[in-house]
Amino acid sequence: MPELPEVETIVRGLKSELVGQRVREFVFLSPHLEKKQLPGSFQPAAYEGRKILDIWRRGKMIIIKFDGQLGLLVHLKMTGQLFLTEPEQRIDRHTHALLRFYHLKKELRFRDIRKFGFLNCLALTQIEAKVDQNLGPEPLEIDLASWKWLLKTHGQKRLKNWLLDQKIIAGIGNIYSDEMLFRARLKPFRLAGSLTDQEATRLYRAMRRVLTEAISLKGSSISDYVDASGEKGRFQERHRVYAREGQLCPRCRQEKIIRKKINGRSTFFCPSCQD
DNA sequence: AGCCCATCCTGTCCGC
DNA sequence: TGCGGACAGGATGGGC
Structure with a gap:
């Protein structure tokens, strides 16, 4: 959850x-x-x-x-x-x-x-x-230089798996990895080591934006998630790709969001505007 | 080294 | 209605 x-x-x-x-x-x-x-x-x-x-x-x-x-x-x-x-x-x-x-x-x-x-x-x-x-470092505490270094030192991993690996960065799961990759316009299959300096920075900024915005909205309530006092989160309203297979991409409005399994996890992305 | 898959469980949903 | 299969926010361990 x-x-x-x-x-x-x-x-x-x-x-x-x-x-x-x-x-x-x-x-x-x-x-x-x-x-x-x-x-x-x-x-x-x-x-x-x-x-x-x-x-x-x-x-x-x-x-x-x-x-x-x-x-x-x-x-x-x-x-x-x-x-x-x-x-x-x-x-x-x-x-x-x-x-x-x-x-x-x-x-x-x-x-x-x-x-x-x-x-x-x-x-x-x-x-x-x-x-x-x-556990690896906290994503909201790591600096940009260390982030780039981690991308290089685990450069053979696909971005999706890199983001999900708790020993590399701690706390990111299936929803937020897809949302970050969409906002950074990067395909989940890209190898971590293949990112240009600019792309690595884009992913870092998308990561920070998605996590801080989700925290401010008290998380994503899908199915029955509620917080310690029973309140629902609201970030699910901001999901751009997660669980939106078949819907038109909210950015390019050209292609439909597709779903592919990566390492056994459903992964949602736009085939057109994520490179 | 990193992938794919099964596994740990229960519940829900979808197609037949 | 019932039944079987796929799937679900995570993580681990074995085989390749």
Whole structure:
């Protein structure tokens, strides 16, 4: 479900309500969550009585910091949700974990229909090590020179795969990669190393524009994505190519948007105005 | 090194 | 209506 803008939106919502809250109760509701815990994990009960000190995002991962050097590392993958809700709200079979607090009416729930996501109970040091070894730089923090260098050092990859590779750049997923390539007027099949200096700059600017605009509109709500407080995003209204197969290209109005699989992912682009 | 594909799951939608 | 297949915002690992 969520890519960087959606995760950023969720994190901002959670942070504003949860920092300073002390945990009253933390329970796993599904056995599969326990199976996904890594060696060295803590039991949920170890978090009870602890206070949330900070919440932040790294790529598509969410990190919650508690006192006592404890942390939670959450990845929502395709269908995961992390949201605050009234305790009266029904708990369905897709809700896998639950946190209750002493001085907050709402509770935090982790829900995930397809069960691809994870919620790991780890020491902060372990979380930081894991995040650092799996993720490249933040796309909104990298400078243009480093961006160009990364294009050259992974020059044999197609742009689509280059953008999706979390070890190269962290946080971009299937929707935003297509939207960036469209705005930069570059074909997803182009090799990263083949870009001219000007094209590399164009992609960098498109990347920044798409991500910042999507964050300001609170992400893209397709199917049932909502943020931490249940609000929908609005960036889906600005999608130019994603899921628009067969529709006239909004830029050249000559060709129809086509869909091709790249590395098993549907990729949408205009065959005429992306080079 | 990077590709393609299957895999982990559940739900929805589309054609017959 | 029912049934089978394709597909879905992600990431990994094996084979080539």
